[in-house]
Amino acid sequence: xxxxxxxxxxxxxxxxxxxxxxxxxxxxxxxxxxxxxxxxxxxxxxxxxxxxxxxxxxxxxxxxxxxxxxxxxxxxxxxxxxxxxxxxxxxxxxxxxxxxxxxxxxxxxxxxxxxxxxxxxxxxxxxxxxxxxxxxxxxxxxxxxxxxxxxxxxxxxxxxxxxx
Numbered sequence: 001x002x003x004x005x006x007x008x009x010x011x012x013x014x015x016x017x018x019x020x021x022x023x024x025x026x027x028x029x030x031x032x033x034x035x036x037x038x039x040x041x042x043x044x045x046x047x048x049x050x051x052x053x054x055x056x057x058x059x060x061x062x063x064x065x066x067x068x069x070x071x072x073x074x075x076x077x078x079x080x081x082x083x084x085x086x087x088x089x090x091x092x093x094x095x096x097x098x099x100x101x102x103x104x105x106x107x108x109x110x111x112x113x114x115x116x117x118x119x120x121x122x123x124x125x126x127x128x129x130x131x132x133x134x135x136x137x138x139x140x141x142x143x144x145x146x147x148x149x150x151x152x153x154x155x156x157x158x159x160x161x162x163x164x
Contacts, residue, residue, distance in 0.1 A: 020155055021067040024048045027097040029106040031109060034098075039106035041144060044098050050149050051098075052156040053133045054140040064140075067159045068094040074117060088119040133157060 024030055032045055033039070044064065045051075051064035068078045070092045077087030134153040141148040 017070065017072045019068075019070050021052065021069045021159070022096075023050055023062045023068055025068045025094050025111070034106050034109065036107055037101070037105050041104045041106075042146070044049055044106060045146055048096070048098075050141065050152050051137055051144070052152075052159060054136045060106070061107070062100045064098045066096045066098075066101070067156060068096075069159065071118075077120070086119070088117060088122075091116050093117055110121070131158060 019160055025048065028155075033047070034044070041064070047049045048066055052067050053065040054062065055065070056062045071089040073086045074086075074090050077083040079086075092113070092115050094111065099106045099107045099109070134150075134157060138148045138150075
């Protein structure tokens with residue numbers, strides 16, 4: 001009986017991990033083709049896909065942000081009753097922010113990697129909260145006549161609030 005329980009536990013553990021976001025930001029070779037003042041937003045889109053967030057500065061410059069997230073269920077989640085309060089996820093996140101000048105040409109990229117515990121209740125509340133990431137990304141895609149993937153936008157909703 002112990003062996004059956006152990007085997008079922010071992011089979012369930014891989015299901016407790018998930019990846020989402022742009023795996024391309026993990027490919028640091030993809031950054032090598034970017035040239036300051038020459039690479040356009042369209043070329044960044046071709047290489048990295050739809051951004052997960054878009055921001056404009058008062059100077060007319062802008063930034064496209066991408067996330068790559070790997071989440072694993074925190075061990076406390078499996079403890080009866082404790083898991084209801086302390087359960088959550090351990091997340092490893094890589095963020096890539098592509099900055100563009102007023103002519104929409106690439107100026108720099110900043111990447112960072114963080115590990116963070118996310119309580120399940122905080123995570124659910126953040127995703128359920130109102131934010132305008134989807135609207136900003138949709139407007140940007142429309143501006144450049146690029147397709148807007150609502151599924152990607154929904155999947156990434158709230159990510160910047162949790163991991164930045």
